[in-house]
Amino acid sequence: MHRIGYLLTDGFQMLALGTQSIFEFANAGLEQPFYQVEQYAMEAGGVRSSMGVTVSCKPISEAGRLDTLIVLGATDPLAMPAPANLVGFLREAPLWPRVAGICTGAFMLAEAGLLDGRRVTTHWAYGRILQQRHPNASVEEDRIYLVDGPVWTSAGMTAGLDMVLALVEKDLGNDVARTVAHKMVMHQRRSGGQTQHSxxxxxxxxxxxxxxxxxxxxxxxxxxxxxxxxxxxxxxxxxxxxxxxxxxxxxxxxxxxxxxxxxxxxxxxxxxxxxxxxxxxxxxxxxxxxxxxxxxxxxxxxxxxxxxxxxx
CATH class of the missing domain: 1.10.10.60 (Homeodomain-like)
Known part of the structure; x- marks a missing residue:
């Protein structure tokens, strides 16, 4: 079983949480479920999204070993910066086999030093700010998503779907990813190098x-x-x-x-x-x-x- 943990903070984007559907449909097409997906926060209890919807989360300290940690960003990372205890936890914890940041989740990873020396992206509106604040990262602000070793980062909104679909493709192959995309009425995933804008x-x-x-x-x-x-x-x-x-x-x-x-x-x-x-x-x-x-x-x-x- 491949364990995936979504790390939430107050003000997270609901659409980013919706990427879990890709793992759900991937499991549905297999004889045995491959993914186990759970929500985590720094403390147990409800975490409030930018829309006001509250999602129940387990404490990340009890997550144990995760195969993939996915960090969700806030709608405005400048108004709602990463909590100090979360940054400290990410900085001190051993690097999971795979870490991903959806949209402005890259800011939390950057604060913890996990993006230093890596090619990364984020929502186009915050790319230059991310680069200014974290000059040790190489921010490519006009990419759908980027993969640099164990660290994956995506642009905003629907780009998170492309990145998560690419995670499934890497884990289970192109046929499974194509089936998931078809079920979700998506085009086969956009490549990471694609520009964010038409x-x-x-x-x-x-x-x-x-x-x-x-x-x-x-x-x-x-x-x-x-x-x-x-x-x-x-x-x-x-x-x-x-x-x-x-x-x-x-x-x-x-x-x-x-x-x-x-x-x-x-x-x-x-x-x-x-x-x-x-x-x-x-x-x-x-x-x-x-x-x-x-x-x-x-x-x-x-x-x-x-x-x-x-x-x-």
Whole structure:
């Protein structure tokens, strides 16, 4: 039996607790349950979530040896910092075989020194703050989740589901993880190297004209697209288009177009076996080298590294 302990503090996010459903469905598909999941806190009793729901917990001092400890974060880790006794416990306890922090749970792990010298992530809104407060950690603030040795960290909200599904895949294999994802009406998990944001969602233009131009660009990424062509799709002059586009999205058309190309290329790398030369051509990059340069600039990793990670 693989013992998993969820460590809760007041103000924890309910959605993070919902990741337990992944372990539940994993057990349901096996002849014998593999996971035993329990809630813990520093003291026995009820722990109040950010929504006001109280969850009964056992004292972590009585947990014994856990195979995986998962620390849940608070909605606002600045307003509700990690309790000193919890940080002390994490700092003094021997490292469990696997430790994970969902969302801002990374702050508690960092306070205890468990993230020193490791690549980690957290909710995008708190990534820079985590890095400033804990310079010995290497915070990659735009990743879905990261694995560095026995330490796993995820971004916020639904990214916790991706990370926990990856835990199941590591423990029980891809077939079990795929079955769990299907039961939970999830896509197969997003890879850890994936950006936390969708380029189109991040742009979020206000007018239909600019939205139409973005839709046109997305359908024609395989071609060279200039401002004149995009402006024509929005029924604007190139000058008007550039001005309105930048005002509504906060980006120039050229920068936004490269972001869309990168996102399309990332999806093809993760979800297909096409050679990088074909992916570069289909997403509008000049060649494989141009794709790699844009990837390193945009994601901090080479396309080959992302493909290896997604296959693992």
């Amino acid at each position: 380029e189109l969602l991040q742009l979020s233009p206000k007018s239909d004209r600019i939205q139409n131009a973005l839709s046109y660009a997305r359908k024609n990424l395989h071609r060279a697209l200039g401002v004149e062509e995009l402006a024509a799709s929005a029924s604007l002059s190139p000058r008007q288009f550039s001005r309105v586009f930048t005002a509504e999205t906060g980006q120039s058309p050229a920068r936004a177009l490269e972001g869309m190309r990168l996102e399309a290329a990332r999806l093809m790398i993760e979800q297909s076996r096409h050679p990088l030369e074909i992916i570069a051509r289909e997403t509008g990059f000049r060649d494989r080298r141009h794709l790699r340069e844009a990837f390193v600039r945009g994601f901090g990793v080479a396309p080959q590294s992302l493909r290896r990670e997604s296959r693992v």
